[in-house]
Amino acid sequence: MISQKAKYAMRALxxxxxxxxxxxxxxxxxxESQAIPKKFLEQILLDLKREGIVTSRRGKAGGYLMMRTPxxxxxxxVLRLIDGPLAPLPCLSKxxxxxxxxxxxESACEIRHVFAKVAEATRDILDGTTLADSLTATAAGHTIPGLDA
Known part of the structure; x- marks a missing residue:
């Protein structure tokens, strides 16, 4: 399960x-637009800024903006940055x-074999889905690539 902080980070982005x-x-x-507590959002945006995903601007037209394209x-x-490894088991983390x-x-662990498939599918979908994909899919009323099942 992803953390509330990660959900807020994704919504802000x-x-x-x-x-x-x-x-x-x-x-x-x-x-206000994303229903995120302001103090918590400040911390999240600082993390995203440190990683070069967003930047900030001072002054009248100031605020946060994307540093990289969506x-x-x-x-x-984003999920790795906020929550750490995506693997459901520590023995599957890259x-x-x-x-x-x-x-x-490990090679005989039935549980590991099942969750290795889960981890690979999760990584493929999350690493293959960008902010731009989510905007395009939402605007067109479609699902995100890899999730149309």
Whole structure:
């Protein structure tokens, strides 16, 4: 299950991706339109800024704006940034692997084999779906690629 923080991060990014390139939104605008607590949103946007996904602008026309195009930001990248590895089991993580404490033989673990398929499908969908894909699908009333089942 993804965290509330990750959901808020994705909603904030979708809001920023909807506006014209180079246009900024104030934190208050994003917080209100997306029903995100403002203080929590400030922390999230700082994390996204540190990773180069968004940037901020001071002054009268200030606020936050996308640093990268919506087609260059995948849901998988955002989820990993906020929540960490996508793997459902520690022995399946590509970036934070460690053997399960109660496992003596990974290659014979039936549970691992099932969840390896889940992890691969999850990674494929999240890494293959960008902010731009979600905007296009929503606007056209379609599903997101890979999710039309």
């Amino acid at each position: 979708v809001a920023l991706a909807r506006v014209e390139p180079g246009t900024s939104l104030m934190i208050g605008e994003i917080a 087609d260059a930001v995948s849901f998988g990248e 970036v934070a692997y460690h053997r399960c404490a109660d496992c003596s033989n």
